[in-house]
Amino acid sequence: MNDFENDLDASLLSDRVALVTMSPTIAISQLAASLKRTGQDILSLAIGEPDFDTPAPIIDAAQRAAEAGFTRYTAADGDIVIKSAVCRKYKYENGMEFTPDEVHVSGGCKQVISNAFAATLNPGDEVILLSPYWVSYLDVVEYLGGKAVIVPCEEAAGFLPNIDQLRNALGPKTKWVVVNSPNNPTGAVYPPEVLRQIGTLVAQESRSLILFDEIYEHLLFDDCVHVSLLAAAPELRCRTLTVNGVSKTFAMTGWRLGYGVGPAWLIEAMARVQSQLAGNCSSISQAAAAFALDHGQQLVAPWRAIMQERRDTLCDVLNRNGSLNCSRPGGAFYVFADVSRYFGTRSGDGDLVQSDRDMATYLLSKARVAVVPGSAFGCPTHIRLSFTVPTTSLKIGVTRICDALAQLVSASPSHQTADWQ
Ligand SMILES: Cc1ncc(COP(=O)(O)O)c(C=O)c1O
Structure with a gap:
């Protein structure tokens, strides 16, 4: 391609598309996959999808539908078959009644969220994100002309929001408050009293909508219980969009189906x-x-114990070894670990670690383990590790991580030995 063709290509892109970066979790997972294809022994703890196969009875149901001719266009936001199933799900699992005209079905929960923002955001409208937040909220908001307002949630507070800070962030331009529980990347499961506090605040002090993302609803550990926002704060029904999907619960990431329930x-x-x-x-x-x-819940019930064993393996090895001090997530399938104590270190080979991104690069090259830098989630002191690989691989991967971390020593000449060892 000549220079003219290069310039022409770049000049054809919209200003708006410059606001969108390639999803970092997808980019890192693709990099790990491409390194693997070259024969390198790479373990990816970057991907946000279960490693299980979609249960066979679900695949059979799809096949039956195809053979019965259910292969044509459907209503734009979902056929009555899926809309009715969503209504039943909310009635029997969450104790909430919805009608099909309150249900939106789309190509993944991601697209449900994008459709909601596209339908509501005017230029300059504000969307409150509780950080650490899932990667796509911010880019979608900005792509659609909105402005993200970030409220940080401290690890010491269990990654839950401080209500006064949330109050301060609410303003006349706030169009949405986004709440995600169980949370990606922290694994925090919001207790009902926190949801009630958020609900009371938003109901009494603003005209904002609330987006409640509960896609990890069924991925819970120990005695953690998931409570849907509307179950805790029913007064918000007229302005809450609850979003969910089959990707994580039923290992159906590739089927691309998400749904949302909200005001008609x-x-x-x-x-x-x-x-x-x-x-x-x-x-x-x-x-x-x-x-x-x-019919799927009994098919996937055994996965919970498997995931919990993996979570324990990952946290136990990291904490026991003293390499990282990470809290045990109550839900989802991620450990979000603070790596900031390693900033300002270098390895014997000269790799300098000054940021979460450096740490992810270092772990990929030295430990051959792919992780996601926390800055992708608005938290540059941490990295995210997914426990979506079998326990045996996880043990090998986490041991490699600990070995790589043990090789890091202070980069300042006066401190050649790391003081955490
Ligand atoms: C918090 C959260 N919401 C939504 C999604 C989107 O899920 P999908 O589009 O696969 O339904 C994800 C995927 O990683 C997620 O972590």
């Missing part, structure tokens, strides 16, 4: 967006997801 006026606007930008999501996936919602 919002759902109708989101359907308009979807009808023009994407059309309906796959009819076959809708049939599979409807089956999963109605």
